[in-house]
Amino acid sequence: MSRFPDPARSRAVLIGVSHFPxxxxxxxLPAVRENVASLWRRLTNDTTGVLEPGHCEIADPASSTADIGRAISKAAAEASDMLLIYYAGHGLVDDRGRLYLATNATRADAPKYSALGVDLLREDLGGSGAAARVLVLDCCFSGRAIEVMTGEDGLVDGQLSIAGTYTMTSTSANAPSYALAGERYTAFTGALLAALDSPRPLTLDEIYRSVAAELQSRGLPRPRQRATDTAGALALARGPAEPDSPPTDPVDEVRFRRDRATAKTQMKRNMRKPLGIVSMIVVGLPVLFAGLNHDASWLWAIPVYGGGCAAVMGLITALVGRSLPMETELVIDRSAITVHLHRSTAGDGTLRTPWKDISHVGVLPPKRGSVNPKLTQVYEGNHLLVVRLRPDVPFHSTRGMRFSDELHELGYRVIATIGSFGADKEQILAALDQFAGDRVLHTEQEFLARDPRIQPKMF
Structure with missing residues (x-):
C-alpha cells in the first residue's frame, strides 16, 4: 500500500554540479542546473508536492565538498519520516573501485580527498532517524552505490543493508550516464520528472519502472534500483504538476553595444545632477555671504564664479567626449567574453577572455570612495564586470580602475565597466547565466562564499 511522506518530518537535499573548475x-553538464530546479518545483509544488519548500534544500553548486556534506548531515539529523538525497553530476571511481560524487572543488586525480564518497554518504543515511531513506544518483558508475547501500558483496564489507532504504541510480556499476546534447535535462532525470508528472501518484517502485521503460525505449542504459523493507511503496508526487514552461531557443551570443553619440548623451545625462549641485553652491554661497554681511556686492561673485565653473565643466566635458571610443561592444558567447573598442584615430582594440581561463565571474560595485553612490546612474554605470582567472593566465593590469588593489592581488581582473556598453547589472548577469554555468556569482555574498580569502572591506 502506498503512502505519502509527512512534509513536516521529511527533509531533502538536491545536489547538482555542472561545472568542475x-x-x-x-x-x-549544463542540463544539471535544470534537473535540480525542476525537481525542486515538483517536490515542493503547493498542490502536488510532498515536501515543504523550507525542508527541500538545493545545495549551492559552488560549495565545498565539506559544505555539501554538512547539508546532508543536517538533513539526516532532522528527518524522522523521509530523507531524500539527489545528486546529478560526474561519478568518479578510484583504484579500489569506490564511487565518489564530484563537486565544484573535486580534483579528478584525487577523488578520495576532494569528492563526496558514497560510503560516507551511506553513513549519514544509516545514522538518520528517518523511517524511509531515498538516494537518487544521476551520474556515471552510479550503480556502484547499490553495492554500498545493500552490503551484498559490497565494496566495504559489513557496512550495509540499511532498513527502509530505496536507492535508484541512472546506470549500472560500470556504465556511463547520459546528458544528450541540446536536451533540457539529463536522460535519467528527464525520465524521472516525466514519471512525477503522471496523472496519478506513483510509488518509488512504479517511478522506477516508468523511468526504466522510457530509457530503454530510447536505447539508453537501464537504470538500477534496490529497496529494503517497504520503502518502494513511498510516493513522491500527489498527481500531475503543471508542465514547466518550454525553454526558449538557445542563443549563440549576447551583445551589448553603444556608439559615441549614445555615450555622449548618457554622459550629459549623468552630469546633470552634479552640475546642478555645483550651480546651487555657486549661487548659494554669494547669496549667503551677502545676507550675513549685509553687503550686496557679494552678488557680483555669482556671474564671475558661475562663468568660471561653466568654463571648467565645459572643458572637462569636451575632453571626456573626445576620449570616448567611436563604439564599444561586449560579446558574451559560448567560448569567451570579448570586448571590442572601435576608435577613429587610435585604432581598434580587442580583449578576449576564454571561459577555460576563468574560474568565476560576476559584477561588483566600484571601489568605495571612487564614485558617489548617491549619484545613482553614475554609480550603477561604474559597476565592474570582474573575472577571477585561473593560475598563470596572463592578463593586463586593472589597478586604478575603481577596483580594489587587494582583489587585484588575489587574481581578480576587471573586464570593463558595464555602463560603457549601455548595460545594467541584471542584463549582464542574465547573459552570463546563459553561457558561464556555475562560474557566475550574482552577489557580493557569493564572492565571499566562493573565495574565503576575500574580506568584505575589499569591495
Whole structure:
C-alpha cells in the first residue's frame, strides 16, 4: 500500500554540479542546473508536492565538498519520516573501485580527498532517524552505490543493508550516464520528472519502472534500483504538476553595444545632477555671504564664479567626449567574453577572455570612495564586470580602475565597466547565466562564499 511522506518530518537535499573548475577534464553538464530546479518545483509544488519548500534544500553548486556534506548531515539529523538525497553530476571511481560524487572543488586525480564518497554518504543515511531513506544518483558508475547501500558483496564489507532504504541510480556499476546534447535535462532525470508528472501518484517502485521503460525505449542504459523493507511503496508526487514552461531557443551570443553619440548623451545625462549641485553652491554661497554681511556686492561673485565653473565643466566635458571610443561592444558567447573598442584615430582594440581561463565571474560595485553612490546612474554605470582567472593566465593590469588593489592581488581582473556598453547589472548577469554555468556569482555574498580569502572591506 502506498503512502505519502509527512512534509513536516521529511527533509531533502538536491545536489547538482555542472561545472568542475579544478578538473578541466570533466565536461560541463549544463542540463544539471535544470534537473535540480525542476525537481525542486515538483517536490515542493503547493498542490502536488510532498515536501515543504523550507525542508527541500538545493545545495549551492559552488560549495565545498565539506559544505555539501554538512547539508546532508543536517538533513539526516532532522528527518524522522523521509530523507531524500539527489545528486546529478560526474561519478568518479578510484583504484579500489569506490564511487565518489564530484563537486565544484573535486580534483579528478584525487577523488578520495576532494569528492563526496558514497560510503560516507551511506553513513549519514544509516545514522538518520528517518523511517524511509531515498538516494537518487544521476551520474556515471552510479550503480556502484547499490553495492554500498545493500552490503551484498559490497565494496566495504559489513557496512550495509540499511532498513527502509530505496536507492535508484541512472546506470549500472560500470556504465556511463547520459546528458544528450541540446536536451533540457539529463536522460535519467528527464525520465524521472516525466514519471512525477503522471496523472496519478506513483510509488518509488512504479517511478522506477516508468523511468526504466522510457530509457530503454530510447536505447539508453537501464537504470538500477534496490529497496529494503517497504520503502518502494513511498510516493513522491500527489498527481500531475503543471508542465514547466518550454525553454526558449538557445542563443549563440549576447551583445551589448553603444556608439559615441549614445555615450555622449548618457554622459550629459549623468552630469546633470552634479552640475546642478555645483550651480546651487555657486549661487548659494554669494547669496549667503551677502545676507550675513549685509553687503550686496557679494552678488557680483555669482556671474564671475558661475562663468568660471561653466568654463571648467565645459572643458572637462569636451575632453571626456573626445576620449570616448567611436563604439564599444561586449560579446558574451559560448567560448569567451570579448570586448571590442572601435576608435577613429587610435585604432581598434580587442580583449578576449576564454571561459577555460576563468574560474568565476560576476559584477561588483566600484571601489568605495571612487564614485558617489548617491549619484545613482553614475554609480550603477561604474559597476565592474570582474573575472577571477585561473593560475598563470596572463592578463593586463586593472589597478586604478575603481577596483580594489587587494582583489587585484588575489587574481581578480576587471573586464570593463558595464555602463560603457549601455548595460545594467541584471542584463549582464542574465547573459552570463546563459553561457558561464556555475562560474557566475550574482552577489557580493557569493564572492565571499566562493573565495574565503576575500574580506568584505575589499569591495
Amino acid at each position: 579544478e578538473s578541466p577534464e570533466l565536461a560541463d
